[in-house]
Amino acid sequence: MQWIDTHAHLQDKQFAGEVEEVLSQAIREGVTKIIVPACNELDMLEVYDLCATYPEQCYPAIGLHPGELGENPQRQLEVILRLVDGRGEIAIGEIGLDAYHYADSLAWQIPVFEQQLEWALYYDLPVLIHARETIDLILETLERGKFRAVRGVLHAFEGSVEQLHRAMRNDNLMVGIGGLATFKNGLKEEVLQALDLTRSVLETDSPYLTPTPYRGKRNAPYYIPLVGERLAAVRGEAVERIASLTSEAARQLFPRLG
Numbered sequence: 001m002q003w004i005d006t007h008a009h010l011q012d013k014q015f016a017g018e019v020e021e022v023l024s025q026a027i028r029e030g031v032t033k034i035i036v037p038a039c040n041e042l043d044m045l046e047v048y049d050l051c052a053t054y055p056e057q058c059y060p061a062i063g064l065h066p067g068e069l070g071e072n073p074q075r076q077l078e079v080i081l082r083l084v085d086g087r088g089e090i091a092i093g094e095i096g097l098d099a100y101h102y103a104d105s106l107a108w109q110i111p112v113f114e115q116q117l118e119w120a121l122y123y124d125l126p127v128l129i130h131a132r133e134t135i136d137l138i139l140e141t142l143e144r145g146k147f148r149a150v151r152g153v154l155h156a157f158e159g160s161v162e163q164l165h166r167a168m169r170n171d172n173l174m175v176g177i178g179g180l181a182t183f184k185n186g187l188k189e190e191v192l193q194a195l196d197l198t199r200s201v202l203e204t205d206s207p208y209l210t211p212t213p214y215r216g217k218r219n220a221p222y223y224i225p226l227v228g229e230r231l232a233a234v235r236g237e238a239v240e241r242i243a244s245l246t247s248e249a250a251r252q253l254f255p256r257l258g
């Protein structure tokens with residue numbers, strides 16, 4: 001069985017000095033491909049270095065996270081854009097809107113998000129979207145004008161069945177399912193049952209959102225099978241089927257995974 005982790009911040013300091021071991025353990029668990037999203041102008045260099053060191057297993061995504069705008073997001077965007085072309089980027093991300101942790105800056109987040117959607121169109125890359133209490137706002141944006149052509153994933157999907165259906169009406173979107181699917185107070189079972197697995201990708205969001213029963217510990221890509229097993233149990237399907245459909249969906253959205 002093979003799995004793909006479409007979202008793991010392996011550049012995080014919680015992995016310092018342990019990346020090699022973490023990646024070996026991921027291979028032992030069948031997690032053969034991992035997308036590593038940057039969050040700001042500084043960690044993107046670490047993301048590039050890490051992915052260049054493990055080119056068969058790790059793929060870089062670059063972008064400015066809504067929680068990392070700093071004092072001058074425009075300058076950060078310029079720095080990122082200067083680095084964006086031709087270094088093996090697989091996606092633009094992590095980008096998005098966050099009305100939970102960063103409600104005060106939402107008005108600033110919107111133009112930064114939209115500018116990076118423009119990059120995605122220009123470079124013909126999919127996007128990794130952080131949507132914290134902003135799913136409707138993001139779906140509205142992606143239903144509008146030229147942004148309807150943006151392909152991407154609603155990472156760490158936290159929405160209702162209605163929001164899932166609305167997202168699925170946009171053919172260019174998929175949802176990212178991870179630790180939230182295993183939490184008692186996380187994604188509802190009715191959402192897990194309603195997922196279209198041909199348009200669902202798995203992810204850990206390492207080092208965050210560690211699946212049950214390891215909640216509280218550092219998350220890592222080798223926990224991806226726990227998410228798959230939870231989906232299999234709730235949906236009454238074979239875990240092999242979950243692995244193969246979600247991996248196929250990931251390869252479809254991120255063709256550069258090979």
Ligand SMILES: [Zn+2]
Pocket residue numbers: 007009037094205
């Ligand atoms: Zn993330």
